């Protein structure tokens with residue numbers, strides 16, 4: 264796959280899936296705008312990409328802030344002249360526990376990071392894509408938004424909202440050549456895993472989760488990067504509003 268000449272914004276690129284996605288796009292020739300609220304992490308990722316011969320800038324930003332997202336769009340314009348692809352990947356969860364144990368502040372934060380961020384991203388990047396005559400969003404949602412399990416109720420709800428929001432964007436933006444697709448990972452070995460797991464993060468609990476995944480393993484950043492680059496490429500140019508489960512058969 265070749266993204267030479269394209270600019271790709273990846274949020275939550277300071278670690279986990281986002282880091283893997285950013286590195287993959289850079290390897291495929293894209294100019295990457297790596298975004299994260301953890302300044303040191305995002306700097307390290309962009310420096311690693313540059314050291315490997317890729318093009319990247321790191322931008323420290325909170326995806327729930329309109330001003331910060333404006334800063335990201337401006338940084339992309341200043342450094343690379345536009346934006347072709349936006350990967351809305353930054354996300355958080357509350358700890359896996361009974362639903363009434365999650366306080367209101369946590370609920371609000373989960374919805375702000377997982378859902379409002381898509382609204383802000385659209386407000387700042389759709390106008391740039393319109394000007395360019397097209398573009399593409401890939402939003403990282405979750406199997407949690409398709410097949411909810413107990414303990415993650417408010418996270419599940421936020422991912423369900425992110426999925427239907429993305430599909431609605433796809434319907435509305437298609438006539439303008441802007442595609443919007445969704446990747447739904449199954450549990451993955453990232454920084455978020457400890458909060459997603461029911462109970463302590465132990466070999467036993469992990470094994471119990473893996474036993475519910477027909478292909479017999481959790482997801483890795485490379486699995487998600489494979490799906491995202493396909494959905495952002497010309498090879499998928501008739502695909503929009505699609506949800507691609509990268510889940511080893513978990514949702515079957």
Ligand SMILES: NC(=O)c1ccc[n+]([C@@H]2O[C@H](COP(=O)([O-])OP(=O)(O)OC[C@H]3O[C@@H](n4cnc5c(N)ncnc54)[C@H](O)[C@@H]3O)[C@@H](O)[C@H]2O)c1
Nearest residue numbers: 275277278279280300325326353354405450451453454455
């Ligand atoms: N790990 C899993 O099991 C799993 C499963 C399904 C879906 N997902 C989704 O995948 C995406 C990536 O998750 P991950 O597993 O890589 O998690 P992670 O915690 O390893 O990485 C998330 C990154 O997002 C950043 N971030 C968090 N809030 C932010 C904000 N407000 N502004 C900017 N950056 C912010 C964090 O600093 C971190 O670098 C999330 O949307 C998550 O919901 C994860």
